[in-house]
Amino acid sequence: MNISEAAMKSGVPPKTIRYYESIGLIAAAPRTGNGYRDYAVPDVETLRFIARARGLGFSVEEVGELLELYRDKDRASADVKKLAKTRIADIKRKVQELQSLQATLETLVDCCHGDERPDCPILEELASEHLAKMTDGALMRQLKLRGRG
Amino acid sequence: MNISEAAMKSGVPPKTIRYYESIGLIAAAPRTGNGYRDYAVPDVETLRFIARARGLGFSVEEVGELLELYRDKDRASADVKKLAKTRIADIKRKVQELQSLQATLETLVDCCHGDERPDCPILEELASEHLAKMTDGALMRQLKLRGRG
DNA sequence: GCTTGACCTTCCAGTGACTGGAAGCCCCAT
DNA sequence: ATGGGGCTTCCAGTCACTGGAAGGTCAAGC
Structure with a gap:
């Protein structure tokens, strides 16, 4: 079948399939006479x-590992479990981070009158030294987490 | 002051300061005789x-808007509040998404014996049609959310 | 047979928000 | 004058795609 049919049946767009092939996540598909990729x-x-x-949040690299594990008859299910557990820990950290962010923003929004008056508690808070220790910590964690979720 | 001192005092790395200048988020700093950037x-x-x-999760573009609003004497605090509220909604969606991801992964992990036996419920679930509807939805939302946090 | 339109191919560039590194000045202390 | 740190610029890479251009291919309709 053509790439677009494979795309439809798998839910992965053609571009992305080609991309996965280009980075070696999947093997290069065989070609038909006209040079089209041919999928089974x-x-x-x-x-x-x-x-x-x-969809479960594994990175492409991790998916590669899972695929290897999946194809490897002698794989240990412990390896897969470990991978999943790492992911869960990542997610938990991320959720906590986001919730503290949310709490801060909600406090700010609650304090903001939100009318046309030019003095805005949110901007003042952003400009003040107050929030500094708090959000610098958050920023640092954010920076370290980045590229991970 | 030099860029590294400004970096230390602000908590923004020199590279990032130059980057912010290059994308126009901040004005180009004046230069001293030797061509070094000079900050006040x-x-x-x-x-x-x-x-x-x-640190509060605003994108660089949004930070640009906030800075404009901050510098604009006639700014409406309603605009800022709106921006913050949008962010909160984004965060809430993201948290929900992550929590449902977490639940799915935890179910999978709980079902996984995690010993050396080669049959692994996680991989089987990944390979089966079962999870399809669930994670396809998640995938789609994930795809739409991407680049947003 | 020709056109049209929808496929397919490749490659290049861009996304966001940086980060690493190379090459080359500049400044100060020894 | 030599060493070690600044600073400068620019290029490339990250991650996981996505958009678009330029061009080949195929099936249908006239």
Whole structure:
């Protein structure tokens, strides 16, 4: 089948399939006489596997590991569990971070009258030294987390 | 003061300060005789403002708006409040998304025996059609959210 | 047979928000 | 004058795609 059919059946856009091939996440598809990529049912299954794992927040690199593990008959399920647990820990950290962000913003919004008067508590808070220690910590954690979620 | 001193006082790394200048988030700093960037106290304050706003999860573009609003004497605090509220909504959505991801992963991990046996519920779930509807929805939302946090 | 339009191919560039590194000045202390 | 740190610029890379241009291919309709 053509790439667009594989895309439809797997839920992975054609561009992304080509991209996955280009980075070596999936093997290069065989070509038909006209040079078109030719996919079979197992390829679509692999793509669905990838889509699900990505949907669960695994990075492309981690998906690569999962695929290896998946194909490896002697894989230890402990490895997979470990990968999933790491992900859960990442998510928990991220959620906490976001919730403290949310609390701060909500406090700010609650203090903001929100009419046309030019003095705004949010901007004042942003400009003041007050928030500094708090958000610098948050910023640092944010910076370290970045590229991870 | 030199860029590294401004960096230390503001908590924004020199590279990042130059980057902010290059994208026009901050004005180009005046130069001393030797071509070094020369910063004053208000510049550091601006950088701290930026650092705090970024720490609160505002995108660089949004920080630009906040800075404009901050400098604009006739700004309406309603505009700022709106921006903050949008951010809160974004965060809430993201948190929910992450929590449902977490729940799914935890279910999977709980079902995974985690020993050396090669059959692993996580991989089976990933490979099966079961999870499809669930994570496809998550994937789609994920895709739409991407680049937003 | 020709056109049209929808496929497919490749490659290049851009996203956001930086970060690393190279090459090359500049300044100060020893 | 030599060393070690500044500073400057620009280029490239990160992550996971996505958009678009330029061009080849295919099936349908006239």
